[in-house]
Amino acid sequence: MSAKAFTRRDFLKVASVAPLAGALIPGLRAGQAGAGPKVRVVLVRDPAALDASGRPDGEVIGRILDEAVSALVGETDAAAAWKRIVRPDDVVGIKTNVWDKLPTTSAVEQAIKRGVMSAGVPEAKLSIDDRGVLRNPIFQNATTLINARPARTHHWAGMGSCIKNYIQFVPRPSDYHGDTCADLAAIWNLPHVKGKTRLNILVMLTPLFHGIGPSSYSREFTWPYRGLIVSRDPVAADATGLRVLLAKRREHFGEDRPLPMTPHHIFLADTRHHLGVSAEDRIELVRLGWREGALV
Amino acid sequence: MTAQRSSGAARLASFIPRTAGPWLSEADRVYDAETIFQYLDGAGEVYRSYNMKLLVSRRFHKDGRPDIVVDLFDMGSPDDAFGVFTHDLDGEDAGTGQGSNYKAGLLSFWKDNYFVSVQTEEETKDSKPAVLDLGQRIAAAIPKNGPAPKLLSYLPPEGLEAGRVCYFHNYSILNYHFFVADTDILLLGGKAAAVLASYKTAGGESKLLVVAYPDEAQAARAYESFGKNYMPDAKKPGLVRTEDKKWTASARAGDVVIVVFNADSDEFAMTQLAAVQELMAAAGPVRK
Numbered sequence: 197m198s199a200k201a202f203t204r205r206d207f208l209k210v211a212s213v214a215p216l217a218g219a220l221i222p223g224l225r226a227g228q229a230g231a232g233p234k235v236r237v238v239l240v241r242d243p244a245a246l247d248a249s250g251r252p253d254g255e256v257i258g259r260i261l262d263e264a265v266s267a268l269v270g271e272t273d274a275a276a277a278w279k280r281i282v283r284p285d286d287v288v289g290i291k292t293n294v295w296d297k298l299p300t301t302s303a304v305e306q307a308i309k310r311g312v313m314s315a316g317v318p319e320a321k322l323s324i325d326d327r328g329v330l331r332n333p334i335f336q337n338a339t340t341l342i343n344a345r346p347a348r349t350h351h352w353a354g355m356g357s358c359i360k361n362y363i364q365f366v367p368r369p370s371d372y373h374g375d376t377c378a379d380l381a382a383i384w385n386l387p388h389v390k391g392k393t394r395l396n397i398l399v400m401l402t403p404l405f406h407g408i409g410p411s412s413y414s415r416e417f418t419w420p421y422r423g424l425i426v427s428r429d430p431v432a433a434d435a436t437g438l439r440v441l442l443a444k445r446r447e448h449f450g451e452d453r454p455l456p457m458t459p460h461h462i463f464l465a466d467t468r469h470h471l472g473v474s475a476e477d478r479i480e481l482v483r484l485g486w487r488e489g490a491l492v
Numbered sequence: 493m494t495a496q497r498s499s500g501a502a503r504l505a506s507f508i509p510r511t512a513g514p515w516l517s518e519a520d521r522v523y524d525a526e527t528i529f530q531y532l533d534g535a536g537e538v539y540r541s542y543n544m545k546l547l548v549s550r551r552f553h554k555d556g557r558p559d560i561v562v563d564l565f566d567m568g569s570p571d572d573a574f575g576v577f578t579h580d581l582d583g584e585d586a587g588t589g590q591g592s593n594y595k596a597g598l599l600s601f602w603k604d605n606y607f608v609s610v611q612t613e614e615e616t617k618d619s620k621p622a623v624l625d626l627g628q629r630i631a632a633a634i635p636k637n638g639p640a641p642k643l644l645s646y647l648p649p650e651g652l653e654a655g656r657v658c659y660f661h662n663y664s665i666l667n668y669h670f671f672v673a674d675t676d677i678l679l680l681g682g683k684a685a686a687v688l689a690s691y692k693t694a695g696g697e698s699k700l701l702v703v704a705y706p707d708e709a710q711a712a713r714a715y716e717s718f719g720k721n722y723m724p725d726a727k728k729p730g731l732v733r734t735e736d737k738k739w740t741a742s743a744r745a746g747d748v749v750i751v752v753f754n755a756d757s758d759e760f761a762m763t764q765l766a767a768v769q770e771l772m773a774a775a776g777p778v779r780k
Contacts, residue, residue, distance in 0.1 A: 208735035351535035
């Protein structure tokens with residue numbers, strides 16, 4: 197063991213000054229604030245993003261995604277904003293998540309597709325895929341990736357995150373399960389992935405804030421948050437989504453209830469793999485739309 | 493599917509009823525330790541850390557009612573069936589199998605080598621009794637009980653919160669229950685067997701960790717690693733007052749390492765260590 201371990205005793209030293217310490221150990225050491233420019237994260241919400249029966253409303257989701265992308269890149273026109281994300285000659289892989297209990301949803305997938313096509317990318321040059329990305333010719337030749345998945349607690353990684361959504365880009369996902377998925381961000385440095393991701397969308401329509409049972413899911417522990425978190429930086433998007441999940445857990449349980457496993461892969465993505473920014477004070481959070489119950 | 497896996501799956505399937513009131517079962521799905529990720533994503537690592545052998549999953553469907561899913565795991569030993577059951581102890585005792593709990597539409601229990609989860613997608617006035625009844629029928633179909641892990645007999649009974657004892661092999665699972673360190677300073681390595689128990693004390697709650705290693709040499713290395721990383725400032729070997737004014741004490745006895753955390757006093761910590769060693773002497777070694 198070369199580096200000094202971060203122990204319970206180190207935690208005791210900082211717990212009194214770190215408000216979410218109980219929920220984030222041992223990611224505490226990795227989640228320190230640092231110097232550098234802020235990265236922008238857009239949180240957009242609309243009460244109409246889900247219809248009366250709780251289904252995603254494609255039209256509303258398309259509109260709020262366009263608003264978020266516009267705010268992210270600083271454009272007022274959605275088509276112009278999408279052109280800042282993709283070029284007409286790009287080959288675009290839209291990495292979705294098909295987990296049956298809480299998928300990305302086709303409403304979000306189609307909203308992304310419309311945005312990409314509005315930038316001039318022909319339909320034949322884009323593909324939406326999850327578990328088949330390694331065999332998908334569009335993904336094999338992609339010049340651009342767009343990453344979209346729902347936020348949820350996860351029984352091993354702590355959080356089902358944008359970072360984790362790239363696990364399908366490796367042939368043996370279990371190779372990255374060590375130390376409760378600590379080094380998932382390493383996947384983002386693989387040659388077929390590195391530098392290609394232009395947009396990350398953490399779907400916050402009905403996030404899962406607590407998991408039970410083998411599948412780590414119960415509808416009882418989802419809630420209609422009706423939003424999206426959008427950023428170029430997957431780490432910042434995940435760190436923001438994590439704050440929402442932790443706040444919801446605090447609201448529901450009446451205490452800082454730690455996640456099943458600590459989501460330290462998010463903090464290590466910052467400090468060990470330099471994929472993005474996790475510290476709250478380095479994130480510029482732009483809030484759009486519905487504010488009630490935003491939790492952050 | 494190999495013949496061995498096929499016969500194992502058939503045996504597991506024989507424990508699960510075909511119907512649950514008006515719910516009818518669909519085709520079984522079978523997973524082993526290599527394929528479990530297809531079903532449970534990374535959460536399969538929890539079951540792998542407890543050496544799972546086989547899982548049969550059966551879904552029950554009835555139009556207009558929430559589905560019910562039975563996941564029946566062969567964990568290979570009663571120790572690991574008990575262990576994976578203790579991974580999540582929230583809920584109320586459902587009186588099923590050798591230990592059970594129920595919460596939010598989920599019944600979990602263990603019996604012999606088996607860990608069983610029966611979960612409805614939504615708890616309703618019909619689905620909850622169906623889940624509990626399914627659990628009782630599965631438990632009745634499993635022919636015998638299995639012994640609880642011998643490590644449990646090393647736990648002093650006085651003040652023990654019996655319903656909160658956890659059994660595991662992996663430091664990430666330890667950290668889930670009680671954060672110790674972000675690396676494996678106790679060198680559990682997946683091969684050691686550990687119990688973590690809670691004791692009510694005047695000042696709150698003390699934790700007792702008892703770890704049985706494959707041999708004395710590994711226990712000695714683990715004891716040294718823990719001392720070096722957790723209590724480098726100890727004035728006396730194996731005893732330190734921590735930043736919250738509580739005490740942590742550790743000892744090694746043969747292939748077992750014992751740690752008391754959050755003790756109100758050094759006296760309580762040392763008494764717990766001695767009590768464990770007395771119980772060990774009476775019960776004999778975990779590994780023969």
